[in-house]
Amino acid sequence: MTVALYTAAVAFLTYACIFAYRKAFTVATFEGQSFWGVRYQTLLIISQGLGYMASKFYGIKFISELKRLGRWKTSSVLIGLAWLCLLFFAWVPAPWGMLFLFGNGFMLGFMWGIIFSYAEGRRATDFIGAAMAVSFVFAGGFSRSVAVWLRDSWQVGEQWLGFTTGLVFAVPLIVFMFLLERVPQPDADDVKERSMRLPMTREDRKNFLRLFGGGVVAVVITYLFLTIMRDVRDNFMANMWNELGYGQKPAIFTKTETITSVVVLVVMSLLVIIRKNIKALRLIHWVIVAGFLIAGISSALFLTGYMPGVLWMQLAGLGLYMGYIPFNCIYFERLIAAFKITGNVGFLIYIADAWGYLGSMSVMLTKEIVGLQLTWIEFYPASVVIFSVIGVLATLFSLFYFSGRYKRMMPEKE
Incomplete structure (x- = not known):
């Protein structure tokens, strides 16, 4: 239990610091700036997202073949280059910042797989x-x-918010990466219950997809x-809170997301109680279905005027993160x-992430290029309602697919 608590705390704090290099700049709205008929803020977010997406496609190979030795060096190089991209972003005039945010996204896209490799394959991995x-x-x-505090209290310019926020988190990140490298390897009992985690060759990846291709497709659609x-x-x-009238209250970001974090952490952590893996896998499908329903129903109530905006933002966030x-x-x-x-888990996570970010970028581009005359608090909840219906159906298909597969492949353990 001590190892689990230590690993959980260090992994949490490490990735929280890494996130500062990715998302802090999004509080800058770059009002009045647009290129090719699209707002500069949206172009920047899409550029970073495209970099992130590209890293996920490459990461299917890179992360699945990742070896344990030298992970901290790989992490240091990737994060250092991502931060350097934020420095160049601050220096160059618009719209050239798009190129450096693409680079920033590409470097940071590998970090989830690297950090999760310290956690997977343990009885306490859940x-x-x-x-x-x-x-x-x-x-x-x-x-x-x-970032809002730096902007409002220290008058940091919008283009410098990403780099400056990264500076605030630099020393804590170094400390947490040092501690992460000292996480012990999974023990014999971990391997017995959760299987050995090793790098996957090209043939290993092909064999997995041949065995479970139908389920993987359903999972990718859901994700x-x-x-x-x-x-x-x-x-x-930031745009949604501005439209709801809370743009000048920086604490609203931390308050709502902290509540969501605690609730989701409790729900996910309870799954560790279920020792039998197939039972846990089936239950996880129902948790995902519940998340889709919470997000979809709350968005429908908000659109029809039966739910206030703050509660909708809270419930929509809770529901989608549950899924x-x-x-x-x-x-x-x-x-x-x-x-x-x-x-290893990294192979599957990066398959799902690659297609997930491709979809995310497509939606944002569609809204801007097609020129939908909707605010974010009109466009977003309507999209959530539609996607929730499709998500529930795909999740149920995945549940029945893997349950049936398990009964055929491992009947003695059913």
């Missing part, structure tokens, strides 16, 4: 992964609050819509353990 995953819920709000809902909310949260976070910390972990696959 708890550790949940703690790590909610870090980007908490960190998204906290890093933005720091696609969850990523779109989460990413749009995360990137344009999104399991894929980043528990779903694939339990899938690999249930079917006794020798491999």
Whole structure:
């Protein structure tokens, strides 16, 4: 338990610091600036997102083949280059900042897989992964609050917010990376219950997709819509709070996201109680369905005037993170353990992430290029309602697919 608590705390704090290098700049709205008919803020977010997406596609190979030795060096280089991109972003005139935010996104896109490699394959991975995953819920709000504080109290210019916020988090990040490198390897009992985690070759990846291709497609569709809902909310949260009348209250970011973090952490951590992997995998599907329903129903109530904006933002965030976070910390972990696959979670996470971010970028581009005359608090909740319906159906298909597969492949353990 001591190792689990230590790993969870260090992974949480490490990724929370990394998030400051990715999301802090989004509090800058760059009012009045647009290029090619699209707002500069949106172009920057899309550029960073495209870099992040590109890293996910490359990460299918890179992360699945990642070896344990030298992970801290890889992390240091990637984060250092991401921060350097923020420095160049601050120096260059618009719209050239797009190029450096693309680079920033590409470098940071590998970090989730690297850090999660310290946590996977353990009996307590559900708890550790949940703690790590909610870090980007908490960190998204906290890093933005720091950026707003720097902007309003220290008059830091909009282009310098990303680099300056990164400076604030630099020393803590170095300390936490040092502590992360001292996490012990999974012990014999961990391996027995959760299977050995090893780098995957090209042939290993092909074999997995041949065995579980139908289920992977359903998972990718589910995760696609969850990523779109989460990413749009995360990137344009400042705009939504502005439209709801809370733009000058920086604490609103931390307050709402902290509540969501705590609730999701409790829900995800309870899954560690379920020792049998296939039972946990089935239950996770129902948690994801519940998340879609909470997000979809609350958005429908907000659109029809039956729910206030603050409560809607809270419930929509809670619902989508209930669906999104399991894929980043528990779903694939339990899938690999249930079917006794020798491999790693990073391969599956990066397949889902790659297509998820492709969908997210497509939605943002569509809104701007097509020229939908909707505010974010009109466009976003309507999208959530539609995507929630599709997400529920895809999740139910995935549940029946993997349950049936398990009964055929491992009947003696059913």
